[in-house]
Amino acid sequence: MAxxxxxxxxxxxxxxxxxxxxxxxxxxxxxxxxxxTWEGQPFLGAPNISEKISSLPFxxxxxxxxxxxxxxxxxxxxxxxxxxxxxxxxxDSENALQFSQIFQLIxxxxxxxxxxxxxxxxxx
Amino acid sequence: MAxxxxxxxxxxxxxxxxxxxxxxxxxxxxxxxxxxTWEGQPFLGAPNISEKISSLPFxxxxxxxxxxxxxxxxxxxxxxxxxxxxxxxxxDSENALQFSQIFQLIxxxxxxxxxxxxxxxxxx
Numbered sequence: 001m002a003x004x005x006x007x008x009x010x011x012x013x014x015x016x017x018x019x020x021x022x023x024x025x026x027x028x029x030x031x032x033x034x035x036x037t038w039e040g041q042p043f044l045g046a047p048n049i050s051e052k053i054s055s056l057p058f059x060x061x062x063x064x065x066x067x068x069x070x071x072x073x074x075x076x077x078x079x080x081x082x083x084x085x086x087x088x089x090x091x092d093s094e095n096a097l098q099f100s101q102i103f104q105l106i107x108x109x110x111x112x113x114x115x116x117x118x119x120x121x122x123x124x
Numbered sequence: 125m126a127x128x129x130x131x132x133x134x135x136x137x138x139x140x141x142x143x144x145x146x147x148x149x150x151x152x153x154x155x156x157x158x159x160x161t162w163e164g165q166p167f168l169g170a171p172n173i174s175e176k177i178s179s180l181p182f183x184x185x186x187x188x189x190x191x192x193x194x195x196x197x198x199x200x201x202x203x204x205x206x207x208x209x210x211x212x213x214x215x216d217s218e219n220a221l222q223f224s225q226i227f228q229l230i231x232x233x234x235x236x237x238x239x240x241x242x243x244x245x246x247x248x
Contacts, residue, residue: 066247120207
């Protein structure tokens with residue numbers, strides 16, 4: 001599963017760098033039927049997902065990935081599930097928040113889009 | 125997505141009750157091509173997965189689910205991704221460990237089996 005791990009790493013590097021520097025840039029990763037569940041709230045489709053992410057009420061944000069796991073999600077298509085745990089630094093808070101995030105990536109013309117996205121903060 | 129949430133709840137109730145009381149009983153939830161990534165270590169197929177889970181070095185274990193999210197994982201099949209965060213109480217330790225676990229459930233003759241399973245402890 002070496003390739004899958006490398007693709008997952010490449011995807012999450014791109015995703016979190018874009019999230020931390022240019023949130024509207026994430027919209028192109030989603031499609032019409034993509035789903036986001038953000039802290040239990042469901043959003044359907046790239047425009048709604050992008051609007052939610054872009055409107056999150058913080059100015060500065062930094063993700064630090066702690067663990068990254070990936071598995072093929074289908075026996076027939078090269079889709080994959082990517083599971084991330086990490087720390088979120090928001091604005092000038094000194095307390096990092098733990099988060100878990102899951103993606104299902106679907107191949108599409110040499111690249112991948114996000115079909116599933118589930119985000120949760122982990123409170124201690 | 126009401127049905128999916130109910131199925132996810134039913135599945136995780138069964139999964140964690142079985143994990144906490146009769147770990148070998150989990151083997152029937154996996155199939156030949158099922159995958160488990162446990163703290164970064166990959167296992168393939170029901171026998172290997174069951175052996176790993178059954179051999180985890182604790183006597184008593186209790187899972188407490190904190191958050192549970194589910195999404196359909198395919199536009200054509202009623203498969204789903206289930207994402208859990210929660211607390212793990214092991215043996216007589218008073219410190220609960222935070223964990224994240226993800227499943228992809230695939231429908232199979234009126235029931236579901238686990239195709240993907242990714243488990244991580246979240247250290248603070």
